[in-house]
Amino acid sequence: MTENLNLLGWTCPVPLQNYPTIVMSHGAGGRMMADLIQHLFAPAFENDWLGQMGDSTAISLQSLLESIQGGTSVNKQQSAINMAITTDSFVVNPLFFPGGNIGELAVYGTVNDLAMRGARPLFLTAGFILEEGLPMEVLGNVVTAMAAACKKAGVKVAAGDTKVVEKGHGDGIYINTSGIGLIPAGVDIGPANARPGDAVLVSGTIGDHGIAVMSVREGLTFQSEIRSDTAPLNGMAEAMRAAGSLHCLRDATRGGLAAVLNELAAASKVGIEFDERKVPVRPEVNAACEMLGLDPFYVANEGKLVAIVPAESAEVVLAAMQTHEYGREASIIGRVVEAHPGLVTARTAIGGTRVVDVPAGELLPRIC
Amino acid sequence: MTENLNLLGWTCPVPLQNYPTIVMSHGAGGRMMADLIQHLFAPAFENDWLGQMGDSTAISLQSLLESIQGGTSVNKQQSAINMAITTDSFVVNPLFFPGGNIGELAVYGTVNDLAMRGARPLFLTAGFILEEGLPMEVLGNVVTAMAAACKKAGVKVAAGDTKVVEKGHGDGIYINTSGIGLIPAGVDIGPANARPGDAVLVSGTIGDHGIAVMSVREGLTFQSEIRSDTAPLNGMAEAMRAAGSLHCLRDATRGGLAAVLNELAAASKVGIEFDERKVPVRPEVNAACEMLGLDPFYVANEGKLVAIVPAESAEVVLAAMQTHEYGREASIIGRVVEAHPGLVTARTAIGGTRVVDVPAGELLPRIC
Numbered sequence: 001m002t003e004n005l006n007l008l009g010w011t012c013p014v015p016l017q018n019y020p021t022i023v024m025s026h027g028a029g030g031r032m033m034a035d036l037i038q039h040l041f042a043p044a045f046e047n048d049w050l051g052q053m054g055d056s057t058a059i060s061l062q063s064l065l066e067s068i069q070g071g072t073s074v075n076k077q078q079s080a081i082n083m084a085i086t087t088d089s090f091v092v093n094p095l096f097f098p099g100g101n102i103g104e105l106a107v108y109g110t111v112n113d114l115a116m117r118g119a120r121p122l123f124l125t126a127g128f129i130l131e132e133g134l135p136m137e138v139l140g141n142v143v144t145a146m147a148a149a150c151k152k153a154g155v156k157v158a159a160g161d162t163k164v165v166e167k168g169h170g171d172g173i174y175i176n177t178s179g180i181g182l183i184p185a186g187v188d189i190g191p192a193n194a195r196p197g198d199a200v201l202v203s204g205t206i207g208d209h210g211i212a213v214m215s216v217r218e219g220l221t222f223q224s225e226i227r228s229d230t231a232p233l234n235g236m237a238e239a240m241r242a243a244g245s246l247h248c249l250r251d252a253t254r255g256g257l258a259a260v261l262n263e264l265a266a267a268s269k270v271g272i273e274f275d276e277r278k279v280p281v282r283p284e285v286n287a288a289c290e291m292l293g294l295d296p297f298y299v300a301n302e303g304k305l306v307a308i309v310p311a312e313s314a315e316v317v318l319a320a321m322q323t324h325e326y327g328r329e330a331s332i333i334g335r336v337v338e339a340h341p342g343l344v345t346a347r348t349a350i351g352g353t354r355v356v357d358v359p360a361g362e363l364l365p366r367i368c
Numbered sequence: 369m370t371e372n373l374n375l376l377g378w379t380c381p382v383p384l385q386n387y388p389t390i391v392m393s394h395g396a397g398g399r400m401m402a403d404l405i406q407h408l409f410a411p412a413f414e415n416d417w418l419g420q421m422g423d424s425t426a427i428s429l430q431s432l433l434e435s436i437q438g439g440t441s442v443n444k445q446q447s448a449i450n451m452a453i454t455t456d457s458f459v460v461n462p463l464f465f466p467g468g469n470i471g472e473l474a475v476y477g478t479v480n481d482l483a484m485r486g487a488r489p490l491f492l493t494a495g496f497i498l499e500e501g502l503p504m505e506v507l508g509n510v511v512t513a514m515a516a517a518c519k520k521a522g523v524k525v526a527a528g529d530t531k532v533v534e535k536g537h538g539d540g541i542y543i544n545t546s547g548i549g550l551i552p553a554g555v556d557i558g559p560a561n562a563r564p565g566d567a568v569l570v571s572g573t574i575g576d577h578g579i580a581v582m583s584v585r586e587g588l589t590f591q592s593e594i595r596s597d598t599a600p601l602n603g604m605a606e607a608m609r610a611a612g613s614l615h616c617l618r619d620a621t622r623g624g625l626a627a628v629l630n631e632l633a634a635a636s637k638v639g640i641e642f643d644e645r646k647v648p649v650r651p652e653v654n655a656a657c658e659m660l661g662l663d664p665f666y667v668a669n670e671g672k673l674v675a676i677v678p679a680e681s682a683e684v685v686l687a688a689m690q691t692h693e694y695g696r697e698a699s700i701i702g703r704v705v706e707a708h709p710g711l712v713t714a715r716t717a718i719g720g721t722r723v724v725d726v727p728a729g730e731l732l733p734r735i736c
Binding site: 005008009010011012016019020021022023024025026027028033036037040041044045047049050056057059064065067068081085086087088089090091096101120122123125126127128129130131132133134135136137138139140141143144145146147150156157158159160161162163164165166168169170171174176178180182184365366 | 373376377378379380384387388389390391392393394395396401404405408409412413415417418424425427432433435436449453454455456457458459464469488490491493494495496497498499500501502503504505506507508509511512513514515518524525526527528529530531532533534536537538539542544546548550552733734
């Protein structure tokens with residue numbers, strides 16, 4: 001096989017040479033995954049759309065139509081509409097956990113990636129990789145959950161695919177969902193839009209999903225059950241957009257709140273400061289994190305978003321979140337600053353300030 | 369886990385009860401996969417778009433725009449444009465084989481699914497599930513091959529995702545590609561469009577891909593190397609469309625020529641008759657099939673299409689195929705008949721007639 005590979009002529013760029021093989025951290029949403037994207041995927045597939053590096057990619061409807069009509073003009077209203085497109089594979093282990101299962105994650109995860117660009121999610125595709133020996137009952141219930149989740153989120157599955165791999169070459173079910181939606185004219189929400197002075201909001205308690213999955217995987221029991229927060233955020237995102245101006249939205253999945261804030265700071269070339277005490281964390285999640293040696297700021301969520309909004313919109317957007325079922329515990333946690341661009345700092349409970357860094361690699365593997 | 373599952377309330381429909389667990393045949397493109405789709409996926413996700421059951425799904429651009437503009441009219445030309453959307457996961461084993469690798473398959477497979485609806489493929493998404501321990505060099509070369517394939521097919525990767533699973537829970541690389549394209553106004557190519565009297569064409573030699581993959585997997589060597597036919601068919605499909613009228617296009621992947629002809633006969637409620645001697649098969653593929661006990665009509669292709677066209681268009685469409693690099697050995701192999709709707713029959717080399725049935729299940733597992 002080595003001869004075949006050499007014929008294709010890829011040479012490993014220096015930043016990837018420390019890891020001659022793929023390790024779990026390459027998929028964990030931290031710096032090692034970013035390295036893989038930056039030094040392998042992005043240069044290979046280089047194009048303006050992939051270069052947006054958002055939760056989903058915006059594609060001008062006008063450019064689409066022109067590609068097929070050969071320059072026929074579209075009307076002014078349509079020319080400002082963008083399509084959003086995204087993809088996500090789900091490999092969560094176990095398949096069922098308190099508060100949800102892989103089917104719901106697969107729908108809401110992709111719906112949320114579309115909503116974080118201000119898009120109205122419309123259609124999903126669903127690709128299943130099933131492992132030989134999977135009980136039909138498990139598949140049936142996952143698909144039932146996906147269908148219910150689609151109804152709740154208001155999307156349709158427009159195309160599907162099923163592959164089966166031999167026992168020992170999968171893990172029950174892997175699901176890929178890709179999604180398309182439309183971004184209304186005039187909506188411009190993206191990771192590079194944060195400006196100094198903006199307020200930073202989070203939509204509720206963080207760390208619930210990661211700890212819920214870990215609790216099953218590690219056989220931990222807590223006094224009160226910790227449930228995943230998996231939920232479709234498109235409805236709340238629309239309500240927020242109706243209430244005020246939004247610069248950035250991001251759902252805090254792999255790498256948690258810390259990864260998202262760092263990505264936004266880097267993309268917008270601004271600093272972000274937040275107050276640890278203002279970030280809602282359930283006491284039982286805090287306790288579990290202490291026991292497991294985890295920082296809740298790095299634990300994955302599947303139904304929480306971070307919003308960066310102009311200061312004058314902060315209160316109205318917060319109110320819109322708090323009146324929505326998925327944003328009752330929303331909070332303004334910090335602000336965007338001109339100082340230390342690309343850096344996220346937190347005011348700690350004891351009054352000090354610390355740098356909240358990008359997670360390097362593996363925190364909780366296969367959390368989504 | 370059983371308790372959790374029962375709460376979701378799925379009960380196994382009768383036709384699936386013979387198989388309490390997933391077996392390899394559920395992903396092989398034959399009757400068992402069709403059962404899974406018909407009795408599990410289709411009822412769960414039921415909607416008009418998924419109901420099209422084509423290689424890709426056509427979505428009216430007008431309905432998309434209306435969903436966001438609240439009824440604003442689109443111009444007449446645009447109202448006839450459809451978007452095509454499709455998804456496919458690739459789990460081929462081995463990752464590299466004579467004539468191609470999983471990266472090329474992942475691009476061309478999805479491009480071809482779009483082209484089979486008459487769509488111009490525009491954007492792909494790429495979702496990777498990597499196995500811990502995968503040599504970086506293998507990933508690098510697969511991605512390089514994908515990028516080259518995208519250039520060749522004229523598509524852009526607009527969004528991506530990477531997950532990593534533990535050693536022993538994957539098989540190096542699984543890739544999902546989803547794709548979108550636009551179907552020009554006036555183009556109506558779909559599996560239900562075949563009419564009695566139509567001609568049935570195939571674009572070249574069949575069985576090459578399946579035998580190329582099997583030869584590596586089984587360690588077989590033949591006098592002359594059998595190479596996969598993996599190729600983008602969108603260019604040839606456009607040339608065919610420019611030449612004459614097309615009713616159905618279908619790339620003959622899993623389940624091979626036999627599966628595709630049966631699907632078209634069923635979807636169009638017509639019979640199909642073809643002449644075995646007119647189907648191009650390489651002598652070495654025929655020899656390999658005899659050795660392996662396979663029927664080449666059931667072996668997967670990754671660069672061959674079946675076209676059903678009005679009789680008066682048959683010769684011009686054939687000529688367009690034969691002047692294209694991927695259609696040099698194209699042939700008119702049979703015709704659509706009113707008799708025996710849903711049934712495919714072949715005139716054999718010795719002059720008899722036989723029914724060419726849907727493959728039940730597993731022929732060649734993990735061929736794409």
